[in-house]
Amino acid sequence: MKVLLIKDVKGLGKAGEVKEVKDGYGKNFLIGKGLALHATNEVLKKYEAQERKAKEQEALEIEEAKTLAETINSTKLTIKHKIGANGHLIGSVTNKEISEALKSQFDIELDKKHITLDKKIKTPGIFxxxxxxxxxxxxxLKIDIIEE
Structure with a gap:
């Protein structure tokens, strides 16, 4: 019996491979546990169509990410922050603050978890x-921290 593996099966193969297995193992274990499908022509064509669609979707996402990268690289964000008597910021600029400023100034939505600060920003200047x-x-992203 030929089966199309939906998930990786240890000792048998990886997802997407077509394998020849014994009938009992294929029907009772692999298909029964949802690890594989019976490899008919219809199932194989459907799987190939899904794979093609997933690759197209991934290519589209990569293209959108590259376009967004070009936009961010050419953007200079200005953040106003309170400065204390010693010339340092009161508190520090966080990735959440940067994310919110990007949204308000340039309408670019970027999750704060995707912004990486090497060290805390505690002084005015360009970072x-x-x-x-x-x-x-x-x-x-270039950020200009100025006095409020």
Whole structure:
């Protein structure tokens, strides 16, 4: 019996592979536990169509991430913050604050978890932060911290 593996099966193969197995093992274990499907022509064509659609979707997401990276790389964000008597910021600029400023000034939505600060920003000036955009695409955002 030929089966199409839906999930990785230890000792048999990885998801997406077509394997020849004994009838009892295929029907009772693999298909019964939802690890595989009976490899008919219809099932194989459906699986290939799903794979093609997933690859197209991933390519589209990568293209969107690269476009967003170009936009972020050419953007200079200005954040106003209170400054104490010693010339340092009162508190520090957080990735949440950067995310909110990006949304309000440039209408770019970027989750605060995707903004990486090497060290805390506690002084006014120009800083660069790394932004992870998914699919191994990164951007560098320039931030200008000024006195409120």
């Amino acid at each position: 660069e932060v790394d932004c992870k955009l998914g699919h191994a695409v990164h951007a560098t």
